[in-house]
Amino acid sequence: MLFDIHAHLMGPEAPGRAFWDGFTRLAVVQTGRSEERVRQRLEDIWDLTGERLLRDMDEAGVERVMVMPVDWGLVPAFRDGTMDIWQQHLLHAQAVRRHPDRMVAFACFDPRRPDAVALLERAVGELGMVGLKIHPAAGFFPNDPVAYPMYQKAQELGIPVMVHTGPEPKPLYSRHCQPVYVDDVAADFPNLTIILAHAGLSAWWQEAAGIASVCPNVYLDISGWQAMARLRPLEFYTILHTLIGTVGARRILWGSDYPALRLLMSEAAWVKAITEPPQVARDHGISFSDADVAAIMGDNAARLLKL
Numbered sequence: 001m002l003f004d005i006h007a008h009l010m011g012p013e014a015p016g017r018a019f020w021d022g023f024t025r026l027a028v029v030q031t032g033r034s035e036e037r038v039r040q041r042l043e044d045i046w047d048l049t050g051e052r053l054l055r056d057m058d059e060a061g062v063e064r065v066m067v068m069p070v071d072w073g074l075v076p077a078f079r080d081g082t083m084d085i086w087q088q089h090l091l092h093a094q095a096v097r098r099h100p101d102r103m104v105a106f107a108c109f110d111p112r113r114p115d116a117v118a119l120l121e122r123a124v125g126e127l128g129m130v131g132l133k134i135h136p137a138a139g140f141f142p143n144d145p146v147a148y149p150m151y152q153k154a155q156e157l158g159i160p161v162m163v164h165t166g167p168e169p170k171p172l173y174s175r176h177c178q179p180v181y182v183d184d185v186a187a188d189f190p191n192l193t194i195i196l197a198h199a200g201l202s203a204w205w206q207e208a209a210g211i212a213s214v215c216p217n218v219y220l221d222i223s224g225w226q227a228m229a230r231l232r233p234l235e236f237y238t239i240l241h242t243l244i245g246t247v248g249a250r251r252i253l254w255g256s257d258y259p260a261l262r263l264l265m266s267e268a269a270w271v272k273a274i275t276e277p278p279q280v281a282r283d284h285g286i287s288f289s290d291a292d293v294a295a296i297m298g299d300n301a302a303r304l305l306k307l
């Protein structure tokens with residue numbers, strides 16, 4: 001089964017206009033396209049219902065997806081043009097309710113919200129969410145004591161916690177997203193399943209792999225690596241090979257981080273990138289066993305979420 005462990009329902013105000021402004025500025029620099037062209041393409045990828053995502057999944061042969069809101073509501077630059085965080089959760093829950101056989105959702109609340117733990121309980125109890133996402137790019141460290149009641153509650157509820165790792169477009173903060181800060185959490189909550197989203201990206205993937213190698217409760221997701229897979233494939237396959245060698249295929253999860261990454265690669269092409277690595281990888285002696293590919297592409301996610 002193909003299972004995309006990392007996607008979002010996003011529109012102009014979710015997660016917030018400040019994100020799309022930063023994302024656009026970066027895309028202009030990276031792709032050489034005009035700002036106007038990038039903004040037009042954003043309108044094609046925004047999808048607050050999940051219907052577009054499901055069409056892409058059908059085309060790619062992906063059976064299931066985990067979708068989640070992103071809580072940047074406490075970042076000063078996100079004060080305007082950002083949808084209320086509970087409203088974002090309702091949107092995700094509605095999509096799951098329409099497609100219970102295809103979608104599951106995680107909750108995402110900034111642990112600095114005074115009612116964060118109560119919100120998490122409600123998202124799990126009332127909306128049926130099956131995990132928690134923590135997004136330190138909002139400006140807190142994952143090992144800050146302010147986040148500990150959230151981990152405690154997630155452990156009590158028996159749900160996994162995904163923590164964003166890797167640099168983010170501005171005006172978000174990157175230093176909080178270094179994987180090393182999650183090591184404390186893994187040590188203090190050995191029974192909590194923790195997913196390092198994006199495996200630290202190109203900045204910190206070695207740190208992410210190093211931490212996962214000593215924390216059996218830590219998983220890595222490889223969403224967000226489409227840019228390198230497309231532009232520098234040999235580097236990408238070499239790193240993926242090293243991740244599998246260091247951590248084991250059993251704790252690596254495939255995901256897309258859609259819709260933003262759809263600008264770089266379709267869901268179908270991203271599936272194929274892992275299931276059928278290109279000649280350049282084989283030329284350098286890099287290949288993945290069928291069992292490893294099956295584990296990464298969905299079996300691990302299904303096991304982790306008890307589906």
Ligand SMILES: [Zn+2]
Pocket residue numbers: 006007008257
């Ligand atoms: Zn994401």
